[in-house]
Amino acid sequence: MAESRAACSAMTNSYTVSIHYDRRLYRHDIAGSMVHARMLARQGIIGEEDARLIVEGLSSIRDEIEGGHFPWQEELEDIHMNVESRLHELIGPPAGKLHTGRSRNDQVAVDMRMYARDVLKDACNGIAKLQRALVSQGDAHREVVMPGYTHMQRAQTVLLAHHLLAYFEMLQRDRTRMEECHRRANVLPLGSGALAGVPYPLDRDWVAAELGFDGVTANSMDAVSDRDYLLDFHAAAATCMMHMSRLSEELVLWSSSEFGFVAMAPKFSTGSSIMPQKRNPDFAEIARGKTGRVYGSLMALLTVMKGLPLTYNRDMQEDKEGFFDASDTLLATLEVMASVVSTMEVKAERMEQAASDSFMLATDLADYLVGKGMPFRQAHGVVRELCAHAHSRGLTLQQLPMQDYRGFSELFEEDVYRITPRGSAEARNVTGGTAPNQVRLALEEAKRCLGEEE
Numbered sequence: 001m002a003e004s005r006a007a008c009s010a011m012t013n014s015y016t017v018s019i020h021y022d023r024r025l026y027r028h029d030i031a032g033s034m035v036h037a038r039m040l041a042r043q044g045i046i047g048e049e050d051a052r053l054i055v056e057g058l059s060s061i062r063d064e065i066e067g068g069h070f071p072w073q074e075e076l077e078d079i080h081m082n083v084e085s086r087l088h089e090l091i092g093p094p095a096g097k098l099h100t101g102r103s104r105n106d107q108v109a110v111d112m113r114m115y116a117r118d119v120l121k122d123a124c125n126g127i128a129k130l131q132r133a134l135v136s137q138g139d140a141h142r143e144v145v146m147p148g149y150t151h152m153q154r155a156q157t158v159l160l161a162h163h164l165l166a167y168f169e170m171l172q173r174d175r176t177r178m179e180e181c182h183r184r185a186n187v188l189p190l191g192s193g194a195l196a197g198v199p200y201p202l203d204r205d206w207v208a209a210e211l212g213f214d215g216v217t218a219n220s221m222d223a224v225s226d227r228d229y230l231l232d233f234h235a236a237a238a239t240c241m242m243h244m245s246r247l248s249e250e251l252v253l254w255s256s257s258e259f260g261f262v263a264m265a266p267k268f269s270t271g272s273s274i275m276p277q278k279r280n281p282d283f284a285e286i287a288r289g290k291t292g293r294v295y296g297s298l299m300a301l302l303t304v305m306k307g308l309p310l311t312y313n314r315d316m317q318e319d320k321e322g323f324f325d326a327s328d329t330l331l332a333t334l335e336v337m338a339s340v341v342s343t344m345e346v347k348a349e350r351m352e353q354a355a356s357d358s359f360m361l362a363t364d365l366a367d368y369l370v371g372k373g374m375p376f377r378q379a380h381g382v383v384r385e386l387c388a389h390a391h392s393r394g395l396t397l398q399q400l401p402m403q404d405y406r407g408f409s410e411l412f413e414e415d416v417y418r419i420t421p422r423g424s425a426e427a428r429n430v431t432g433g434t435a436p437n438q439v440r441l442a443l444e445e446a447k448r449c450l451g452e453e454e
């Protein structure tokens, strides 16, 4: 009987403990506690000497943790209890005063918000690093043209830099999402107590300022049960991973023999154990693959939250593992992709060769006829038939004789042969288009944008 009760209590405890993952909140937990103790003394709620002992004790605990000799105790469940219990061992009864006017509910909320702020800053830096890699590849290959695709079919000529800058734009949106999320996370929940506020004259604004928060939460019940800022992060991270996954997918395709547009640096590809000729783009593949778990964490947290009545419920402890995993994955992927992009070799001649596929100039031919007065819809039909004809004769549009052109429309003249892939790109001279001078402006704007936010 006694034995089964012991087994049962071990099981119960191991089911509810979180110390093996929430210990990574230690720095934030300790920083929050130090400021809380100092505020309690400033407000005359605890003595100055007690506060001093508490702060000193907490600082030794931080040293113990960082030195790897902190006596972690699983039965103490989480980081908050581990730290507080150790504080008792180190300084005795004054330790009991730290938790005055505080609950683990507002404590864990403040820890997570502080941790999230760090992650969000790292994410913004990581995104900027990948953007920089894209811009510098684009800049180094300003003149290179390549096929642009729709439906994965060669469609129209674009500049490689234009293609890369498309990812810059996606990442720019990701970065603003992270900044926005930081703004919403950066509000202090401490002072909310368990759920209703606390019966002590806390100076929440002072604590907020000391801990670098922009302000304090407005409703104690919301404050201890709000995980929206984590959901915002998860959603932003999922979108950012999706963008990197699309980039990875393109790099995987581009590094195949069929495309041959890029070669991954040896450091970012590995050989096959059986086929000696192969260089596999593993890093890009793994980045693409890791996207799934980040999506998973978003769904997991949404599901954890959906049925919870106000206020704190223990279910919310399940916010952590997914968040740590998603943030680790996002930051590592940003780092890897920045290196993959900046070290890849661009095979400009292969891209140019693919771009010389004359059928990609079909739209330009239609626009040529429009320039000579034919309505676009009609021109589209004429060129479609012209292309089918050239194709059946096994000729490119450049090789097709003038009399064949003329057979389709009297408007065709010798100047039709002056339509080239580069000319096609040059013609798309609208804001946001692929004309070289537009792309040059876009590169400048991208650099300005990166420089400003450095």
Ligand code: ARG
Pocket: 018, 022, 078, 104, 105, 108, 312, 314, 316, 317, 318
């Ligand atoms: N480990 C808990 C969590 O992560 C801390 C808060 C516990 N609060 C409580 N009332 N049991 O959510």
